[in-house]
Amino acid sequence: MRVYLLVACAVLLLSACPAEGDDTSAGSGSTGTTGATASGDDTSAGSGSTGTTGATASGGDELNYCPGVPEVSAPCLDDDDCDPLMSMYCAPEENDCPGAGCAALCVDDAECGADAVCVVSGTGCCAGQQSLCLPACTPGSCAEGEECLPDGHCAPLPCDGGYTCPAGNTCAPKTEGADGHGCVQIPCDQPGAQPCGELFGCVAGACERLTCTASADCPCGTCVQGRCHERPWLCTSPSP
Numbered sequence: 747m748r749v750y751l752l753v754a755c756a757v758l759l760l761s762a763c764p765a766e767g768d769d770t771s772a773g774s775g776s777t778g779t780t781g782a783t784a785s786g787d788d789t790s791a792g793s794g795s796t797g798t799t800g801a802t803a804s805g806g807d808e809l810n811y812c813p814g815v816p817e818v819s820a821p822c823l824d825d826d827d828c829d830p831l832m833s834m835y836c837a838p839e840e841n842d843c844p845g846a847g848c849a850a851l852c853v854d855d856a857e858c859g860a861d862a863v864c865v866v867s868g869t870g871c872c873a874g875q876q877s878l879c880l881p882a883c884t885p886g887s888c889a890e891g892e893e894c895l896p897d898g899h900c901a902p903l904p905c906d907g908g909y910t911c912p913a914g915n916t917c918a919p920k921t922e923g924a925d926g927h928g929c930v931q932i933p934c935d936q937p938g939a940q941p942c943g944e945l946f947g948c949v950a951g952a953c954e955r956l957t958c959t960a961s962a963d964c965p966c967g968t969c970v971q972g973r974c975h976e977r978p979w980l981c982t983s984p985s986p
Contacts, residue, residue, distance in 0.1 A: 809978040812944070812966035821978035823970055828981035838975070841982045848872035852879050855897075863898045891927070902926035914940030945974040 801809045801821070809821045820828070828834035848871070852864035858879035865880045882898025891909060892900045903909040904927060905917035911929035916938070919928030932939040933951030942953035944965050955973040958964050964974035 807969060808961040810961050810964075810966065810968050812976045815967070815976045818977060818980040820981040822981050823968070823978065832983060834981045834983055836979045837982045838979050839982075840980060841984065848875040850875075850877050852877050861898075865899065904928050914938065945976065
């Protein structure tokens, strides 16, 4: 009888002790696995969205892009997002203007040789600021939409002289705001006007960018300085 009682007590004691690797170790392992998975999921999701939608600037707003718009390498919302040590600032486009200025090789036709004229040309930052001596034009040598004048210069063909204004414009020579051809853009609130873009609204006859306080207010893209843009601005350097 005494032996039976000792055996029964031993069985009870063994059943009360947790087996190695039971609930305690399983609970610890479960916690570690869950934490690692969540952390990994969050990191992966954030990395995948960066640069297309969901990336954030120092101010906390999202840096998004409209469909088809390429990413910029140094996105920003204002100057505080750029490197102050490099004197960089936040701008809509990269500053690619030449630091040395634009060449001015002539002032008028008299400074050019025979059969040459002084032409104001240039592209990019020098557009309309670079004067060069070029051969005088001849009939058919000017670009499309231009005509050769008797003085050897090419000039825009007037809309009342054979040029057709593009859609959304009307021919109104000598009207304020007319281009070189005499074409004037039709106000967006009038018949014949071209519709404003996705990020624009018609305000008093003119297409203006939509106002916003955050990128979520825009149909796509990023809210920069209170207006919707197709992408963030970018940090750029001043001219040398």
